[in-house]
Amino acid sequence: MKRIRIKNILSDINTGQPVTVCGWVRSKRESKGVAFIALNDGSTQDTLQLVVPVETSAFTKLSSCNTGAAIRAEGVLKESVGKGQKYEVEVSEIEVFGDADPEKYPLQKKGHSLEFLREIGHLRPRTNTFGAVLRVRNVLSDAVHEFFQDRGFIWVHTPIITSSDCEGAGDMFTVTSLDLQKPPAGSNGGIDFSQDFFGRRAYLTVSGQLEAEFIAMSMGDVYTFGPTFRAENSNTSRHLSEFWMIEPEMAFADIHDDMQLAEDFIHALCRKVLEKCGAEIDFFEKFYKNTSMHELRVLSEKPFVRLSYTEAVKELEKSKDKFEFPVRWGLDLQSEHERYLTDKVFKGPVIVVDYPKDIKAFYMRQNPDGKTVAAMDVLVPKVGEIIGGSQREERLEVLEDRMNAMGVPLENLQWYLDLRRYGSAPHAGFGLGFERIVQYITGMGNIRDVIPCPRAPHSIKF
RNA sequence: UCCCGGGUAGCUCAGCCGGCAGAGCGGGUGGCUGUUAACCACCAUGUCGGGGGUUCGAAUCCCUCCCCGGGAGCCA
Numbered sequence: 001m002k003r004i005r006i007k008n009i010l011s012d013i014n015t016g017q018p019v020t021v022c023g024w025v026r027s028k029r030e031s032k033g034v035a036f037i038a039l040n041d042g043s044t045q046d047t048l049q050l051v052v053p054v055e056t057s058a059f060t061k062l063s064s065c066n067t068g069a070a071i072r073a074e075g076v077l078k079e080s081v082g083k084g085q086k087y088e089v090e091v092s093e094i095e096v097f098g099d100a101d102p103e104k105y106p107l108q109k110k111g112h113s114l115e116f117l118r119e120i121g122h123l124r125p126r127t128n129t130f131g132a133v134l135r136v137r138n139v140l141s142d143a144v145h146e147f148f149q150d151r152g153f154i155w156v157h158t159p160i161i162t163s164s165d166c167e168g169a170g171d172m173f174t175v176t177s178l179d180l181q182k183p184p185a186g187s188n189g190g191i192d193f194s195q196d197f198f199g200r201r202a203y204l205t206v207s208g209q210l211e212a213e214f215i216a217m218s219m220g221d222v223y224t225f226g227p228t229f230r231a232e233n234s235n236t237s238r239h240l241s242e243f244w245m246i247e248p249e250m251a252f253a254d255i256h257d258d259m260q261l262a263e264d265f266i267h268a269l270c271r272k273v274l275e276k277c278g279a280e281i282d283f284f285e286k287f288y289k290n291t292s293m294h295e296l297r298v299l300s301e302k303p304f305v306r307l308s309y310t311e312a313v314k315e316l317e318k319s320k321d322k323f324e325f326p327v328r329w330g331l332d333l334q335s336e337h338e339r340y341l342t343d344k345v346f347k348g349p350v351i352v353v354d355y356p357k358d359i360k361a362f363y364m365r366q367n368p369d370g371k372t373v374a375a376m377d378v379l380v381p382k383v384g385e386i387i388g389g390s391q392r393e394e395r396l397e398v399l400e401d402r403m404n405a406m407g408v409p410l411e412n413l414q415w416y417l418d419l420r421r422y423g424s425a426p427h428a429g430f431g432l433g434f435e436r437i438v439q440y441i442t443g444m445g446n447i448r449d450v451i452p453c454p455r456a457p458h459s460i461k462f
Numbered sequence: 463u464c465c466c467g468g469g470u471a472g473c474u475c476a477g478c479c480g481g482c483a484g485a486g487c488g489g490g491u492g493g494c495u496g497u498u499a500a501c502c503a504c505c506a507u508g509u510c511g512g513g514g515g516u517u518c519g520a521a522u523c524c525c526u527c528c529c530c531g532g533g534a535g536c537c538a
Contacts, residue, residue: 026499027498027499029495029496029497029498029500030497031494031495031496031497032494032495033495033496034496034497035497036496036497036498038498049497049498051496051497067488080496081496082496082497082498083496083498084497084498085498102488102489102490103472103489103490104472105472106472106473107473108472108473108487108488108489108499109487109488109499110473110474110487110488110499111473111474111499112473112474113473113474115530115531116473116474118530119530170536170537170538171536207538228538230536230537230538232536232537233463233536234463234535234536234537235463236532236533236534236535236536236537237531237532237533238537238538239536239537239538240538243538245538246538324534325534334534334535335533335534335535336534384537384538385537385538386538387538388537388538430538431538432538433537433538434538435538436538437538446531458529
């Protein structure tokens with residue numbers, strides 16, 4: 001079907017030209033001699049004004065052009081007579097593909113609450129808000145690949161089904177083809193997974209890091225960008241059970257390279273959104289006031305504050321604010337502490353580095369002080385932790401000792417230890433929750449509103 | 463999972479110290495108008511989240527379950 005996207009009509013087409021446009025009716029206003037339709041096709045934030053003169057055959061179709069109807073319109077592009085839009089299409093013909101009963105169609109001309117829209121997930125993309133979110137999300141996805149590809153990183157596809165169950169990254173979903181009515185009994189009252197599809201228990205991945213590490217140990221710089229699953233019973237505006245994670249892994253790199261990459265990465269993403277999503281950011285700024293062009297511009301340039309965990313604790317101890325949770329060297333930073341650092345002290349993104357080893361994962365590289373590991377978290381205002389990364393422990397004996405001390409069984413991870421036996425090298429990487437960066441940049445308060453089909457406890461309808 | 467708050471018309475919400483179920487928006491009809499989330503008039507709307515209890519009488523009080531939101535924990 002020949003059609004021109006509204007985005008192109010508004011930017012590429014000269015007035016006086018015939019155009020065919022398809023889309024969904026946002027609103028219709030009828031007058032005595034003329035009717036107006038605001039049409040949107042998802043290609044841009046803007047609607048296209050269709051002007052339907054009363055004498056045309058198109059005018060007779062108007063009764064079924066209600067909000068939500070899918071139509072095709074033919075006409076001529078003109079400079080708009082009225083205020084509020086630069087161009088409009090004077091329509092000669094309308095075809096209605098599918099009307100939408102105004103008594104039943106849930107979306108009204110008025111705004112809806114985000115909570116209500118979550119209940120009609122299948123119609124949600126037709127709203128201004130969600131259209132804007134999806135376009136920003138798309139631009140960010142593209143920007144992720146562009147950033148890494150430009151730097152010579154290789155995109156690798158780590159598995160979604162995995163047998164690694166000892167990363168300590170959270171509760172995992174089991175993948176099984178066993179008959180759940182009568183699973184085979186194991187020795188200790190459990191289930192005998194040796195009879196399962198893979199011959200042992202399998203899970204949905206919680207991270208592609210360990211696999212990305214072994215690929216980096218031959219390919220140099222790699223990154224993953226794919227779905228990730230956590231079975232945690234988290235009910236917050238910042239957690240999903242299924243989300244997309246970006247995990248770069250660099251060979252011959254230390255924690256400082258890692259921090260620099262993280263900062264450059266976020267700067268690049270902000271720049272790309274500024275460049276390509278002006279209309280969307282304007283919209284968020286106007287309707288939600290949680291983000292702005294100005295804020296993004298600062299974010300795209302301003303160096304991130306970097307401080308050690310030890311310095312962060314000192315900063316918190318100096319605070320006159322009362323915290324619910326105690327501040328003491330050796331305890332993990334709580335949300336309120338992170339927010340204090342990003343929102344009150346430094347007023348922007350902060351990288352905290354060199355955490356106590358006992359509150360971090362076994363694979364993180366131990367620092368010479370014997371107390372801390374080369375781990376870093378990027379904290380941003382409002383959203384909190386957006387990146388977690390580290391230099392990996394490349395020394396076999398140190399790693400084995402650490403795994404033993406932390407009760408991580410060595411037998412399932414011999415392949416991981418092999419990387420330290422044969423051609424081991426310093427390397428580092430991080431994980432970035434994609435939805436969190438979308439949330440951060442759009443200013444959307446709830447992470448369930450930045451992914452088309454949010455999965456969360458008791459939430460899988462759409 | 464824990465702590466708060468909430469569930470009343472299609473949507474947003476008022477009514478809640480027990481006594482006839484309401485408003486605005488949206489929808490329908492008519493009018494008016496190159497309109498802009500148009501405007502004016504009229505009309506229709508209900509399992510008051512489900513179940514149980516107290517009472518002459520429950521949207522309102524009590525118990526319970528479900529669902530939603532905010533915060534916390536876990537993390538990205």
